[in-house]
Amino acid sequence: MIPAAFDYTRVGSVDEAVQALGQHGEDAKVLAGGHSLIPLLRLRLAFPSVLVDVGRVDEMRGVRDDGDHLVIGAATTHDEVMHDDLVRQHCPVISDVVSQVGDPQVRHRGTFGGGIAHGDPAGDLPALALALDATFVIAGSGGRRDVAASDFFVDYLQTVLGAEDVLVEIKVPKLGSDWGHNYQKFNRVAQAWAIVGSLALVRRSDGSIDEARIGLTHMGSVPLRASATEQALAGASTDVIADACDQAAEGTSPPEDLNARADYRQHLARVLTRRAVEHALGG
Amino acid sequence: MPRISVTVDGVTYEDDVEPRLLLVYYLRERLGLTGTNVGCDTSNCGACTVLFNGRSAKSCTILAAQADGAEVTTIQGLARNGEWHPLQKAFNAEHGLQCGYCTPGMIMASVDLLEHNDDPTDEEVRHGLEGNLCRCTGYQNIVKAVRAAAGEVREGATS
């Protein structure tokens, strides 16, 4: 279908973007890679009056080294993030998860920040950001602020981003070589979204697990951490993995749709989390 | 209306475009380049795939306004001096198509694929063409065609 009419403006800086959003009010929307927004416009599920295109804002593109963190520009494409040398060296889990987003064409256009700002609990990046304890730098009319990933996702397709806010960059901690990772994305066909996904980040020390962080995709209206499993794994020997992962769906109320009932999703969360933890440990 | 300057298959065009105009309709209806197809409303099928600044992209999911300053290559810009691209020849020789609807997109996605991996395995071809759906062939001969073309591209590079 053809989208309903809207105006379009391309901005060259974050300040210009915030200004343009302020000027046009509630009905303006940021356009990044367009790979969530344009499909919505085509299906006439969204009716913005103005799109503010941030796709070419240089300060929102690329990855830089910031001591014990990496800073990823929100408008960096999935493909650029996935192949970035700093990402591969210091946070290879990001490369691994992003390589499972959509298909090559989607990754050439869609952006890392867009995948987070869209706030889709079926998307792969929200759970990734949550498991990494990422920090989001947001620019708005009152200046810039940092928001923790754990405070960012509010509800289905809703985040703390206000009408005049722009997600500028994402800070992620560098993970040392003692961290293993694995993302289990369960879907039935190529290029499909996760029916459920489980991301395990596990820090090993001989024979036992120091710390585990587990992010769950599509297990509620927002991305979740499997906290009960994380607690059961912390400082424990690898013998407890099966029991710990049996708690992966605790406290979740996953959606029901044509792909899966809620109880099936909970079953998947337990199984996928066990697999993810085992693979993350190199098993 | 935004004014855009965009290079398509080597020719630069300047045009005023409605913001909601999708690149694929700009190509088809404004420029008459109907080699690029539209197969879905959900950004899934890949029939509309073109090279956008050198990388494969779904032209139904790009606004013409976003293409300002961009270089676009469609299936109609692949042949050189009247000679088909190795992928075009291989799709023909290996029966990589039946109805042909998906073919322009398949070939453009394959051009990008081979540019980054000139000797892909079956698995890598299937994975690399994940964004393109074919309702006829069962993919078998598409994979064969892409691998055959890869051989020719490699030979072309060394000779």
Ligand SMILES: Cc1cc2nc3c(=O)[nH]c(=O)nc-3n(C[C@H](O)[C@H](O)[C@H](O)COP(=O)(O)OP(=O)(O)OC[C@H]3O[C@@H](n4cnc5c(N)ncnc54)[C@H](O)[C@@H]3O)c2cc1C
């Ligand atoms: C066929 C297909 C398959 C896909 N499969 C997957 C998948 O398997 N997993 C997955 O995770 N994703 C998938 N996606 C979505 C893809 O990852 C999108 O690129 C991503 O969700 C949105 O990024 P974008 O840059 O395209 O954002 P846009 O579409 O431009 O924007 C999306 C939303 O976020 C807002 N926004 C974007 N950037 C910012 C910013 N910097 N500041 C403030 N607001 C902003 C926009 O206003 C809009 O509301 C798929 C998409 C398609 C078309």
Ligand code: FES
């Ligand atoms: S027409 Fe189907 S992906 Fe573009």
Ligand code: FES
């Ligand atoms: S040949 Fe008919 S859709 Fe591919």
